[in-house]
Amino acid sequence: MLRVSGFMGAAVAAGIKYKDRLDLGLIVSRRPAALAGVFTTNEVKAAPVLAGIERLRTGRPHARALVVNSGNANACTGAAGLADVRETAGIVAGSLNVAAEDVLMCSTGVIGVPLPMDRIRRAVPGLVAALAGEGLEDVARAILTTDTVKKTALRRIDVGGPEPVTLAGMVKGAGMIGPRMGPPQATLLAFVLSDALVAPAWWQGALERSVADSFNRVVVDGDTSTNDTVLALANGSAGNAEIDEGRAGEACESALRDLLRDLALQLVKDGEGVTKCVRLLVRGARDFHEADSIARTVAGSPLVKTAFFGEDPNWGRILAAAGRAGFPLDQDAISVAVGGADIVRGGRGLGPQAEALAKKAMERAEFTVTLDLGLGDAEAGILTCDLSSDYVRINASYRT
């Protein structure tokens, strides 16, 4: 059960896009909570993302509530879309008797359709009335779109206070997943709630570093959303000494990174049409940028992804994708292993027996692919997946 002291949650079916489905959620902290956030770096940003970036820029370090809807991204909706974000925040703030700027909004769903404000206005009173400590699980359900399962994670860590502090996380996202989130600038939505007392600037830095090492290292389809957002609230209910840089900070950041990686793995496994979750490691590169770029190109290759779906250790496609990433390679220095089985050494295939072992590994739902460029010592890992016929079915019919 997802519970964090000092936080309440609730969700209702507001009928934003579908009938009888939870689609409007609210998280409220009983006291001001340190706010940290990262947002999509896509040049096309949804109204709630624009509003969120602006809110973080004000430097006001605390917030009280997050309101979130699914079914509608409120993206490409112009000034009216921004006004809708402000109105929703205002209504929620009024009901909660908190300042409007302390309510943040997130949206996910179809692009280019105005938010049905009449339904949201009607739903807010019921939403606020339903707030409860055990309501956070409902929020984790309300944010889902093409996701098939609710994705949450919980960590408890000792930071020297009277009791362990809690980090709770929830995430949604199945398609349009190739997040590149930046400091105040990821349709991945993820929320982290903690009862820890934290120094706000440290909390923002810890979130940015942890996202860089988790969600930003995930490629489902490689399309970066207009709405990706991670928000983290820490309300200090645990009674610990304020966490800042130092040992407690390291322990807490380590737990935060671990929590986000757990959510990232759940995200990929529930990616649209995903049947294979692949840990791709590019090593032997000259520097991180080269390793990272090549890993992203391989993870985004339709031919590599369909070979994963077909459980085919078709290493020629892996090499071909690496070769078009824009970096000079020595094709005779390249090695490839799948599920620990070496299948290419010195740019040459090791034959059918080696590939049979690799194929065996690919029959599992999770496996590793290691591409060694043989050029240097740098490496980069990406968590990715296959491209299945179900991905095409889901996305050819999403709006209809």
Place this chain on the structure above:
Amino acid sequence: MLRVSGFMGAAVAAGIKYKDRLDLGLIVSRRPAALAGVFTTNEVKAAPVLAGIERLRTGRPHARALVVNSGNANACTGAAGLADVRETAGIVAGSLNVAAEDVLMCSTGVIGVPLPMDRIRRAVPGLVAALAGEGLEDVARAILTTDTVKKTALRRIDVGGPEPVTLAGMVKGAGMIGPRMGPPQATLLAFVLSDALVAPAWWQGALERSVADSFNRVVVDGDTSTNDTVLALANGSAGNAEIDEGRAGEACESALRDLLRDLALQLVKDGEGVTKCVRLLVRGARDFHEADSIARTVAGSPLVKTAFFGEDPNWGRILAAAGRAGFPLDQDAISVAVGGADIVRGGRGLGPQAEALAKKAMERAEFTVTLDLGLGDAEAGILTCDLSSDYVRINASYRT
């Protein structure tokens, strides 16, 4: 019928991968023909590509024959792969009584498997014996892999000689199509044959410029092959004055570009699983590089491509893809039209009626998509296609 004076062709079923399927072709010019070529810029290059690049670097301006196999790419095959290219060229040259360096080889098919040289050796005598003026059509068949139709084109132009000169072209390629071919450095294989007398340096330049404006502006799946190659032979049989820069050159280059664009269109229409051929135009960019990069990002987006397949004018996906291409955009300046119907203006959707018109256009096998960034005067067009469930089926089972 694909005929060019002074050229003969033949193809046989050598059993390179499949039984009873034409898979080894030969084109021979009765006299030395000016040779021009462009090759893949992928860092991982097949043995015949490495050999072809080396051959063009020698500066020897004429060649006599092209031997080409399907079913095996002879890529990632190391020194042995290069030796196989040389041996095949040598055997063919011996049978034709021409110099070995005047026989070029191209390959397409699976990566990482040695060429079955015993079958090629056995097949060459029959191949040479079958050479005939009407045999070029068989070569166009022999080079196909997952292609479903033979793709050829023919142009005749008056360059002031006693008779018009002929430009004939053939191409294969269905998947791994995102060619970026460069001067002597595309698995697209295309061959151009002409009876024109040409200045070799001009011929190479005309080929490079024409490829840049045709095949290099095509995106099927965006994966760039290890084997892409365009070779052009012009043997002077037409008895015209040598074509170089000037009016005849302009006329000939214009016809060459038109021929390659015709082949490029056939290529996209026969792309793996393709049901929609889309002419994507990005305009209103600040410069060509920006327009081109954004067009390639949109054309490569899995979400945009599946929306094409679903006949869904889901312009939010187009804007989201444009926004992650790495260029600063003004989202409120963007307009989108599909099949001539405006659906987005000033970054805002124009509603269901406009989209209904767009959807109508998308029900056709070919339509246009225009994305206007509203920032400047530069533009770039890309010929692309949808991502269908058949693409996934074809590529999840290609090797098995």
